[in-house]
Amino acid sequence: MIEYVIPENPDDRVLDRACDALAAGGLVAIPSDTSWVVVADPFNKKGIANIYRFKNIDKLKHLSLLCESFSKASEVAVINDIVFKTLKKITPGHYTFIFEATKKIIRAVQANKTDHNVGVRFVPSLLVQRLLQRYGDSLISTNFDKAEMGLSEEEQVFSYMIEDKYSNDISLIIDPGEYEIVGPSTIIDYSDNYPNVIREGAGKVF
Secondary structure: OEEEOOOOOOOHHHHHHHHHHHHOOOOEEEEOOOOEEEEEOOOOHHHHHHHHHHHOOOOOOOOEEEOOOHHHHHHHEEOOHHHHHHHHHHOOOOEEEEEEEOHHHHHHOOHHHHHOEEEEEOOOOHHHHHHHHHHOOOEEEEEOOOOOOOOOOOOOOOHHHHHHHHOOOOOEEEEOOOOOOOOOOEEEEOOOOOOEEEEOOOOOOO
């Protein structure tokens, strides 16, 4: 089901339906800054099983967490004061940060048990931020496989395409109409407290 919203002022009723789906272990599709993504509750066993089944990858493969605030991020990632001051200047932004994982997320997600690392994003999208605020917790996310959808990397994903192909897998699709996709995020590894740029993407390397 597609729900259309105003990106600057999304309907709380739509967000509540998305939250209900997530709490029940369902998947929700929403555009982020870098791509359309599927999100689930990382602390819901059914949600974790569903998102890994949807992505069709081994459960040891890492997926990023979307966090609404540093307070929420600190529940899943170890962020020291120096790194915090740096990140505060550039977030939300087009970045994925890798940190040492906390016990909370290690217990919930099998992939984080292997290397005790976790990827965290602070997405510069009001719609995503509102969903995170409404849900009250971080969400695990993965992007759509364009090749699986019969698209080239240059082609754009639209909500009707998602509904046509994944209506049996996704509980709700939130479509804000116009939105900007900037391309892959810049990945910076802070797992040893020093920045190591893993991939240069849309986020400016500082």
